[in-house]
Amino acid sequence: MSALRDNYKQGKVGDFLKDVILPESKLSFVSAYFTIYAYHQLKSQLDSIEYLRFLFGEPRFIKSIDPSKVNKREFKIEDDHLIIPTENRIMQKAVARECAEWIKGKVDIKSMVKPNFLHGKMYQIQNANGTKEAVMGSSNFTVSGLGLSGTRNIELNMVIQDRRDLDELEQWFNDLWNDTSGIVEDVKDDVLKYLDQFYVENEPEFIYYKTL
Numbered sequence: 001m002s003a004l005r006d007n008y009k010q011g012k013v014g015d016f017l018k019d020v021i022l023p024e025s026k027l028s029f030v031s032a033y034f035t036i037y038a039y040h041q042l043k044s045q046l047d048s049i050e051y052l053r054f055l056f057g058e059p060r061f062i063k064s065i066d067p068s069k070v071n072k073r074e075f076k077i078e079d080d081h082l083i084i085p086t087e088n089r090i091m092q093k094a095v096a097r098e099c100a101e102w103i104k105g106k107v108d109i110k111s112m113v114k115p116n117f118l119h120g121k122m123y124q125i126q127n128a129n130g131t132k133e134a135v136m137g138s139s140n141f142t143v144s145g146l147g148l149s150g151t152r153n154i155e156l157n158m159v160i161q162d163r164r165d166l167d168e169l170e171q172w173f174n175d176l177w178n179d180t181s182g183i184v185e186d187v188k189d190d191v192l193k194y195l196d197q198f199y200v201e202n203e204p205e206f207i208y209y210k211t212l
Contacts, residue, residue, distance in 0.1 A: 005135060005157040007147030013139045013157055014041060014146035017123060021045040024128040028173045031121050031141040032058040034109075036092075036099040036195070038141045041148045043098070049106060050128075053177055054141075056111035056187065057118035096198035103195070109188040110177060117183070118176075121145075121157075124169055134160040134169050 004010040021027065021042070027049055034054060039046060046052070103109070112118045122136040137157030143149040160166055176184060 003159040003161060005137070005139075005147075005159060006155055007139070007145075007152045008154045012147030012152070013123070013135055013137075013155065014148040016135055016159060017042060017125075017146070018045055020125050020127070020133040021049065022127045022129075023048040025049045026126045027052040028055075028124040028126075028170070028177070029053070029122070029141060030055045030057055030118070030173065030176075031139075031145075032056065032119075033140040033142050033145070034191075035142045036095045036198070037143045038146055038148070039099045039102065040095045041143060041146065046106075047102060052107045053173075054107055054109045055118075055173070055177060055184070056109070057120065059111045059113055059115055092198055096195050100192055100195045103188070103192060107188070109186070109191050110184045111187045113183055113185055122169065122173065124166075124173060126170070132163075132166045132170070134166055136160060136169065 002010050005013045005016055007013060022045075025048075029052060031054070034056070120136065121139050121141075123134065125133040127133070135157050137155060139145040139147075139153075139155045139157050144152045145155065147153075147155070160169060
C-alpha cells in the first residue's frame, strides 16, 4: 500500500493506528484537538498501551475553559457532530468517564502556550518489540480526522518509513515536550476538569448545543 493516508482512496489514518498500536506501546501524539469519540474508536488499542504523551498544538482549547460561560466553538473534545442527539447523551457520559479514567492512568498532556504556533499533526508509536511507526500530516485526533466516521475529511498524511526520519521525528517531539523555555505547559488537570462536565448531572441546555 502507498505511504499516503488521505482517509479517502489511499487508506485511513485510524486504520493505520489500529494496525500499529500494540500492547505496551509508547505513544507520542501532536494534534490541535482531542475528542472522546476518537478515543472510543481506538479504545481496544489505547487501553492496552503503556503510556501516551499528547501535545496540543492549539492552546485555545484550554485557555477559554469556563464551566459557566463556555464558547463551544473553542473546543473539540466531545464529538465531531454539529448537534449531540438525545440518544447519544447516555453514551457520551459513559465514553467521557472511560476516557477520563484512561487519561488518569496512562496519559500525560501538554499544550503549546502560544496560539497558532504549531500546526503539524503527528502520531508516533514505539512498540515493546522495538519497532517504531509514525504518520504525520493534517489529521487531528477526531473521528472524522482519523477517517473513522461516515463524514470523514479528505486529509493529507504520510506514513514515515525511513528509520532516520522516525528517529528525527521522535527527537523533534522530545525537544518540544521537554522544553523549559515556557512554550509548553502541563494541562492534564485542566482536561480532566473539562471532561468532568460530561459525566456529571448537567442542565439539558448545557448538553445540547452546536459546536460549530
